[in-house]
Amino acid sequence: MINLPRGTQDILPGESEKWQYLEQKFIELCSRYNYKEIRTPIFEHTEVFQRGVGDTTDIVQKEMYTFTDRGDRQLTLRPEGTASVARAYVQHKLHGQVKQPQKLFYHGPMFRYERPQAGRMRQFVQFGIEALGSADPAIDAEVIDFAMTLYQSLGLKSLRLVINTLGDQESRTAHREALINHFTPVKDELCSDCQVRLDKNPLRVLDCKRDHDHPSMASAPKILDFLTEDSRIYFEQVKKYLDELGIEYVVDPNLVRGLDYYNHTAFEIMSEAEGFGAITTLSGGGRFNGLIEELDGPATPGIGFALSVERFLLALDAEGIELPVEQSLDAYIVALGEEAELKASGLMKNLRAAGLQADKDFLAKKMKAQFKAADRENAKFVLIIGDQELEEEVVLIKEMASGTQEAVPFDSIINYIKERL
Template sequence: MINLPRGTQDILPGESEKWQYLERKFIELCSLYNYQEIRTPIFEHTEVFQRGVGDTTDIVQKEMYTFTDRGDRQLTLRPEGTASVARAYVQHKLHGHVKQPQKLFYHGPMFRYERPQAGRMRQFVQFGVEALGSADPAIDAEVIDFAMTLYQSVGLKSLRLVLNTLGDQQSREAHREALINHFTPVKEELCSDCQVRLEKNPLRVLDCKKDRNHESMKTAPKILDYLTEDSKDYFEQVKKYLDELGVEYVVDPNLVRGLDYYNHTAFEIMSEAEGFGAITTLSGGGRYNGLVEELDGPDTPGIGFALSVERLLMALAAEGIELPVEHALDCYIVALGEEAELKASGIMKSLRMADIKVDKDFLGKKMKAQFKAADRENAKFVLIIGDHELEQGIVEIKDMSNGTQEQVSFDAIINYIKERI
């Protein structure tokens, strides 16, 4: 027997309906917020992620699935969605489109070589939105509100929104110098990754999982102490808009997103549900002014977020929330005899063309077994066809909710069913 690869999963009937429900919810919300879908390739030139995500990140250094194709090109299965969207934005010159900002959404599989654990797979599915072309703090608040609204729309209550600012370029440079001065005396005590990060991107030291309990982390310089007046004002405006939208949040100056392209607003949404697990983050995002330029595009501000569907399902389970999904047929046809089987196929086709969900037996079961199959499918009505019904040009229709039966002519089946469902 060949099993699936480690870190992947099969989503079987009974579970896949939950995924479909969440996809519909996400797409409906995107429509309400006026975000339009963009679909990018599952693999890109590796350079897209090296330049877009940042070569000091764990994603680029350790987690990417990279391969060389037959044309000797280095390609990578996408580990996240933002860099691909930014690449498409540049390539197709969406910055010149009359509609600005470009409000885009995506959903699909991403790939990271990580140690598999609950809610963290090597192939996982992300929902994400990106707003490119606006530096208005109002759209930062809109993106954050969108994320919170999505979680709340499926019933989650144990949520915590954590907010921070990473400041503008001047703020980050001042903070960077302070971090280098702070961590250099204890550099040899940090992990090998952080020793490299201290040289290239010291902000990433604050996000280290290995050194999070090191004594130096407790007294590390906070970005809020190095903000320019413009950065402070921008952050205050974001918070005012969130207040106006009724979005509750807490400010955490230690929040650092794990990708190099973030600046100004950064946020994460946590689950505080009991039993959810040690890794509480459900989703995260922030502003990434400079990413489009890194991919050879014009100066373009942007903000977005992404969430893992796997972790969303974990949060729903932790709060005991059952999604309103059901598998139910409108009709099940019980056919007895070869001629009746033939007629049933034609009736099924007509019903399906009328948007009525219908099925029948394909295993030659007896009548009693066919009725059991109808019960398992939660069919609302059972249509019975035998020799007598064929002679009379009728079907017996049984209402499974109350057990009543009526005879209906072949021509009237569709209207009869539609009136009752």
């Protein structure tokens, strides 16, 4: 027997309906917020992620699935969605469109080589939105509002929104120097990754999982102490918009997103539900002014966020929320005899063409076994066809909830069922 690869999962019937439901809710919300779908390839040239995500990130250094194709090109299965969207934005010159900002959404599988655990798979599914072309703090608040609204619309209550600012380039340069001065005396005590990060991108040191409890972390310089006046004003405006929208938040100066392209606004949404697990983050995002330039496009501000569907489902389970996924048929046809089987096939096609969910037996089961199959399918109506029904040109329709049974002419079946549904 061949099993699936480690870190992947088969989503079987009974479970897949939940994924479909979440996807539909996400797309509906995107429509309400006026975000349009963009679909990018599952693999890209590796350079897209090296330049877009950042060489110093764990994703690029340790987690990417990279391969060389037969044309000797280095390609990578996408580990996240933003860099691909940014590449498409530049390639198709979306910055030249009349409609600005470009408000885009995506959903699909992503791939990262990391230790599989609950809610963290090597192949996982992300929903994400990106707003490209606006430096208005109001759209930062809109993106955060979208994320919170999506979770709350499904009934989640144990949510905690954490925000921070990473400042502009001047703020980050001053903060970078302070971080280097702070961590250099204890550099030898840090993990090998952080020793490299300290030279290349010291902000990543704050995001280290291995050195998280090192004493130097608690006393590390905070970005809020190095903000330029423009950065400070921008962050204050974002908070004012969140206040206006009635969104509760906590400012955490230690919040650092794991990707190099973030600046200014950064945020994460956590689940505080009991039993959710040690890793509480549900989703995160922030502003990425400069990313489009990094991928050879014009200077373009942008902001977005992404969530993991796997962790979304875990949070729903932790709060005991059952998705209203109905698994039933409108009609199940029980046919007795060869002629009845033929008639059942035509009837089933007509029911389906009328928008009804219909099925029948395909294993030549006896009548009792067919009724049991209808029960298992949670059918609302069972349609019975035998020799007598064929002769009288009627079908016996049994409403399963009430147990009532009625003979209905062939040409009235669809209207009869629809009226009672």
